Amino acid sequence: MYKLAPYEPSATGFDEADAQFLQDNGFNVVRLGVIWAAVEPQPGVIDTAYLDSIKATVQMLADHGIYTVIDMHQDLYSGTFYGEGAPACASDGGGRPNKNSGFPGNYYVNGALAHAWDAFWGNADAPNGLGLLDNYALTWQNVASYFSGNSAVIGYDIMNEPFPGSNYPVALFGGSFFATQQLTPMYNQVAAAIRSVDGTTPLYLEPPNPAVTEVPTLLGIPIALLGKVTDPNYVLAFHNYCGPIGGALCTKIANTLAVQAANYSKRHNVPAMMNEFGATNDIDTLTKEMQSGDRYFMSWADWAYTGVGDITGSPDVEALVWDPAKDPTGDNVNIGNLLTLGSPYPQLVSGTPKKWSFTNGTFTFAYSTAKVDGSGTFADGALTTISVPQVEFPNGYAVTVTGGHVVSAANAAQLVIASDSGATAITVVVTPAP
Structure with a gap:
């Protein structure tokens, strides 16, 4: 994931040497980030040159035996609110204060950001007269049409870490309204758009943002992961973070989130994937998170291959390879993380x-x-x-x-x-x- 323009991994220097490094160390899937603002810079305008650049990375990975999950990524909704994701034309802050309190702080205290999320979930009109949700669904329809039939793409991650907006306190204490009445209907709408052009690629559906799921986990409150999903071919793609809490609480969070995902998987007869965890070089935390998924034979994806361009992450500690513009050898490799994440496993x-x-x-x-x-x-x-x-x-x-x-x-x-x-x-x- 490269969170700055031009929003493509090649801009970090990610190339054949990096793909070979991943293959040599047992990784066989990459969760590859794309950005709504890059795919649809203006309402109804799809940048196929951008998709061409993403496709080139998909093919390079495939040449090394690595599959791709296309991840429509956002943090803090968009660049307007000091993150990345939606285009500026879909980022109306309603005239509210837009002070930068960082990541994830803006989720909790930035009024303009909350207004933008509320407008999105309410399908408010975009400049082209269509609703924001409608534009998002059409964007995904174009992405799915572009990659339909590409055997190297094994999933569409519809939205990274969706956030409730101003309704977040309800979700923070276990309320189900966001998950069942806003998030799931969006997934169903986008699923319908995707299925109109691609009937087979699995959909990766994420529960609510970790910013509102960790607190109920600590309080012992069950989390509403999703409502009724109409598409039968989907994966529960949950994120599992317990740092920087550490210690016994970290263990509790990691294990509880994995248990909830495993229970959902059994109850609904769908796969569960721990498709983001890590963002740390604390080996104890990394191991606890990784093993919580291993315990249930879950596939997983660590955050991140590199921290270059990660404006809402932890670039100083999260990387497997510090600088993809250089060879992935020697001091350019976070060897502690590699020895943890490169453990043997049945493929x-x-x-x-x-x-x-x-x-x-x-x-x-x-x-x-x-x-x-x-x-x-x-x-x-x-x-x-x-x-x-x-x-x-x-x-x-x-x-x-x-x-x-x-x-x-x-x-x-x-x-x-x-x-x-x-x-x-x-x-x-x-x-x-x-």
């Missing part, structure tokens, strides 16, 4: 995962050959792929398998296991080479 499982861990340099993974949907078992010889990045095993690794056998090359970055004849349970243990 593809021919069966049902049971448990995995990575402790003191040893990776253990157990799974059965049963299909998750209960329709039987995988055939003998079915393959399971495990990411084993060199950064975790710089001198190579040894593998012990029960119920299966290794079919990949020695010390391959992707360890491939084939199930033995008649096996119902398989355990894989990877240890550093002596």
Whole structure:
């Protein structure tokens, strides 16, 4: 995500070397930010040159085996309120005070920002006579039409961290009005627009902004994640932050948010992805957040590859690579974060995962050959792929398998296991080479 004009990752220097770095270290999905103001700089005007630049990054990532989730990103609604997101023509502050109290402070105290959010949720008229929500839906329709059929794009994240506007105190203490009566209807409207041009790409739907979900989590109040979603092909894409609180409260927040997402996933039979966490180089916090998702076998995406251009983030601490304009090697890599985030993990499982861990340099993974949907078992010889990045095993690794056998090359970055004849349970243990 590059939050300044021209709002594209290539402006940071992100290039083939960075894509290769991600591939080498086991990452296989990038949540790629786009900005409403860049896609639709004027009402009804779509900048296809901007989408071309995003497509080039999508293709570069795909060439390295990395899928993309297109993320329509906002923080503090727009640049008018010291963030990024909506175009200026959709950012009416109603003449209210627009003092900059930073991120996330503006969410709570900036009256002009609150007015702009209220106008958005109320579908107030934009300069072209259409409502703001209507323009947003049409913008997404154009983005989806552009990327429809692109097999490298596995999802559309409809809005990053949607905020309630002036109604935030109600949401802050567990009220469901925003989630069910404003946010979900917007998702349903945008979904309809997307489905008119793309019937298959999954929709990534985010619950309310973390700025209003962490307090009820600490108070033990259930959070209304979403209302009735009409589209059947969607992912609950929740964010999980517990820093800078730290300690036991951090553990409680991270675990509770993950539990709520896992429960929603089971109740509605949809995947859940922890599609943003981190923004820190505090390894204890990063580990707690990461493991809260790992516990439920959730996919996740860390914030962020780099902090360059992150005007509403923590650029001094959040990056995996400090400066993408330079090679991702040596001091340009946040090695502490890489060693945490680059942990081995199962990428593809021919069966049902049971448990995995990575402790003191040893990776253990157990799974059965049963299909998750209960329709039987995988055939003998079915393959399971495990990411084993060199950064975790710089001198190579040894593998012990029960119920299966290794079919990949020695010390391959992707360890491939084939199930033995008649096996119902398989355990894989990877240890550093002596």
